[in-house]
Amino acid sequence: MADEEFQLDEDEELSLLETLDHVLDRGLVIAGEVKIAVADVDLIYLGLNLLLGSVETVDRVLGERELRVEQLRAHSAADVSRGEEPDEAR
Amino acid sequence: MNLYVYCLCEESPEPAAEWPAGVDGAAVRLLSFGRLSAVVSEAGEQAAAITDENVLAHSRVTAAALARETPLPFRFGTRATPERLAEYVSANEAALTAALARVRGCVEMSVKLLEDSREEKRSEVASQNSELESQNSVVETAEGGRGTAFLLAKRREMLGGEQARRRAEELAAWLAAGVAGLARETSVRVRPAGAIALSAAHLVERARVAEYRARLRALGAGRPGLRLLTSGPWPPYSFGEVKAEARP
Numbered sequence: 001m002a003d004e005e006f007q008l009d010e011d012e013e014l015s016l017l018e019t020l021d022h023v024l025d026r027g028l029v030i031a032g033e034v035k036i037a038v039a040d041v042d043l044i045y046l047g048l049n050l051l052l053g054s055v056e057t058v059d060r061v062l063g064e065r066e067l068r069v070e071q072l073r074a075h076s077a078a079d080v081s082r083g084e085e086p087d088e089a090r
Numbered sequence: 091m092n093l094y095v096y097c098l099c100e101e102s103p104e105p106a107a108e109w110p111a112g113v114d115g116a117a118v119r120l121l122s123f124g125r126l127s128a129v130v131s132e133a134g135e136q137a138a139a140i141t142d143e144n145v146l147a148h149s150r151v152t153a154a155a156l157a158r159e160t161p162l163p164f165r166f167g168t169r170a171t172p173e174r175l176a177e178y179v180s181a182n183e184a185a186l187t188a189a190l191a192r193v194r195g196c197v198e199m200s201v202k203l204l205e206d207s208r209e210e211k212r213s214e215v216a217s218q219n220s221e222l223e224s225q226n227s228v229v230e231t232a233e234g235g236r237g238t239a240f241l242l243a244k245r246r247e248m249l250g251g252e253q254a255r256r257r258a259e260e261l262a263a264w265l266a267a268g269v270a271g272l273a274r275e276t277s278v279r280v281r282p283a284g285a286i287a288l289s290a291a292h293l294v295e296r297a298r299v300a301e302y303r304a305r306l307r308a309l310g311a312g313r314p315g316l317r318l319l320t321s322g323p324w325p326p327y328s329f330g331e332v333k334a335e336a337r338p
Contacts, residue, residue: 016142018200018321019149021289024140026327027165028098030178 093175094133095168096151097161097325098126100190110150113138118151121172123179126186129155133169140166152325160193162186162330185332193330196274196293197323199302203261203288204317254287255280261288261316268309272302277328287316291328299323 094113099120109118112131121128129151138144148166155161170178179186258280265288266276273292280288294302303320310318 015321016146019145022200022324022327023145023148023152023163023166025165027163028168028330028332029165030095030168030170030174 091171092133092135092169093121093128093130093172094138095164095170095175096129096131096148097155097163098128098179098186098190099155099159099161100187100194101125101127110154111147112151113144113147115147121175123176126179126183126190128175128179129161130175137169138167156197156323156325160190160196161325162189162193162332163325163327182332189330189332192275193293193326196295196326196329197299198326198328199273199292199294199299199322200320200324201265201290201292201306202319203265203290204319205287205315258287262290265290265309269302269305272298272305275329291324293326293329294323296323 094116096112096118109129112118114134116131116133118129118131121130131151145166152161152163262278262280265278269276269292273294275293277291278288279290292302299322306318306320310316
């Protein structure tokens with residue numbers, strides 16, 4: 001199991017999605033004062049779509065990251081079998 | 091004049107050496123209401139647009155407040171005139187003070203549990219195969235008209251939803267037991283969407299954040315097919331609910 005952990009700034013795309021998840025959907029509201037101007041699209045509707053989109057993006061980004069890690073491991077293993085030192089930065 | 095409102099603090103914290111730039115690049119400042127202070131910036135006539143820059147600006151300002159003490163964050167896009175804000179704080183002072191006491195010394199940590207899509211696909215295929223076998227036997231014994239197909243599809247949908255709900259409940263119980271003693275409070279959303287089975291927020295004492303992260307890592311180690319996406323610390327977006335008094 002991959003334990004994905006990030007701080008803000010660590011992974012820009014995931015950080016933005018997590019931020020959207022928090023600030024658009026939660027927090028104090030002064031009745032009647034929250035009004036977001038995006039072509040008259042209702043905030044809740046827009047927020048839901050962003051969240052649904054974000055779920056797919058989170059899944060894709062994590063999948064791509066796992067693939068990169070697997071490729072890095074495969075390269076390292078190949079290097080070791082050829083008697084070379086693994087290069088972490090590759 | 092309109093104000094954009096980021097968060098409420100228990101008392102006037104020491105003026106920040108420098109607040110980050112606010113929404114639309116506006117200068118951020120504190121506005122005192124006696125025992126409570128609001129972190130605000132001036133806003134124009136137009137409501138804030140949802141852009142990456144504005145969302146991140148809102149988040150940076152509330153994070154800067156969190157670095158000093160735990161605030162009650164407002165939802166992105168909250169605007170009010172100074173008079174309306176004063177009226178809101180005054181009418182809800184007791185509830186706001188109680189909410190601030192509830193989160194004092196704590197931060198919000200978030201965790202999303204994602205079913206590994208490869209595992210999920212394997213399970214879906216197995217489930218579909220089993221369902222197809224079941225359908226075939228039904229079609230053999232009943233007339234396979236449009237009505238039957240519709241009802242079978244409906245049944246499949248209901249079974250899938252029920253399975254997902256049971257799975258999410260099982261995961262919620264597993265997670266709750268795992269963070270017992272570490273999370274002062276928990277807010278759970280079961281099966282919010284797609285691959286995410288569960289989204290939870292935990293109210294954790296600042297001093298125990300490292301312990302919380304270590305606990306989650308250890309928890310996940312024995313759950314193949316499940317991924318944990320953790321983030322934080324956040325201002326307590328999920329724990330600052332205040333039932334606002336009706337506007338006079």
